[in-house]
Amino acid sequence: MNWSQLFTSSVGKKITMALSGLFLVAFLLVHAGLNACIWANDGGVMFNVAAHFMGANVVPRVLEIGLFVFFLLHIIQGLALEIQNRSKRKVGYAIPMGNRGSKWYSRAMGILGSIILIFLVIHLIDFWIPSRFGGLGQMYIDMSTHQIVDAGTPGAKEFHDLYGEMLYKFTSYPWISVVYILGVIALFWHLVHGIQSAFRTFGVTNHKYINILTVVGWSFAIIVCGAFILMPISFLAGWIS
Template sequence: MNWSQFFTSSVGKKITMALSGIFLILFLIIHAGLNACIWANDGGVMFNKAAHFMGANVVPRVLEIGLFLFILLHIIQGLVLEVQNRSKRGIGYAVKMGNRGSAWNSRAMGILGALILIFLVIHISDFWIPSRFGGLEPMFIDNATGQIVPEGTPGAKEYHDLYGEMRHQFTAYPWIIIIYELGVIALFWHLIHGFQSSFRTMGLTNHKYIGLVKGTGVAYSVIICLAFMLMPLSFYFGWIQ
């Protein structure tokens, strides 16, 4: 079996989904950690510096390209597997198994993935595209004091004010918050199944460890998604300035 046959086989698709899923799981840790800088409540200094580092250095930019490739691969393989699974089910069971056969979120991974995709398109258009291709107001930070200073101040460095754009979006448009919260809820249920499924596919099926994997997956999903849900709410309710 050559590489082409492997990646088009059922097993190959599942392994591709698992590996790309694990990569995205790791990415979410980095993304949540960077976004958590908003809670420094320093007017966006720490967050904008962290965002600038991610956008101005070679290694993060290369990883960013890999991220988009993995997201695309994950979506394509997920759609292919969903179509194949639905075609194999055919007419289906005379008696619906419901949650006795499998958890509802494992059966709804395609729908959850589609909701997350819609959320991603909005998220990228709102924040990633302006931060990479312009359209954000500048912020000037004195590198010696770490304070926000007026333009032209000696020793000040210019940063894209992505923090200010987040504050504007999440305070001026409540409907965006609703979309974000719904997107994160879909992500939560997607992760609950996808986390343990990815490690199962990669061979971690020993009963001694599978409980640990499931527990870690639930804890991970709760922490990551709770952090993402609190971020827009923190701006909207004025918990941070």
């Protein structure tokens, strides 16, 4: 298979979908770990310091470019496969197979992916764009004590207050929390199918390994998506402030 076939053939599309999907799974794990810093309940000190590290160092910024490339590749190839599959089967089964043929979420990957895309656009507008191009408040932290201090305090370092933006958006605009939770629910089902499907693409067909990958997929989706959903809930419920 040459490079052009990797992006144009049916098998090539599935391979690029699997590769980009696994890269995005790794990103989700890092992102969930970063977001977990909010539960330090220290006014956002740990989270803002961690977010600053991810945004100010060369390696994470280079990986961020790769992340956007893989996002676009995953979306484009996913849409191409969905259109291709629908065009091949214009007439459905005489008797609907339901979950006997495949799980509903595997048949709804196109819809789930579209919901995730809408959620991603809203998420970027609300948080990523302000963090990269301005619009956030500032927080000053004494790095020797990791305490929030006033501007001009000796030893204080200035950070973008992304934590404060999250607190404001989730509590002031409940619809953002609702959209966030719905987007993560769609992501959950996307991951449940996508993780084991990616390894099937690479030739894993042994039932023993498929069962293991299914458990891994469910476990990963529950832990990571559970952490994401708990974020807006924690702000709305006042568990953190």
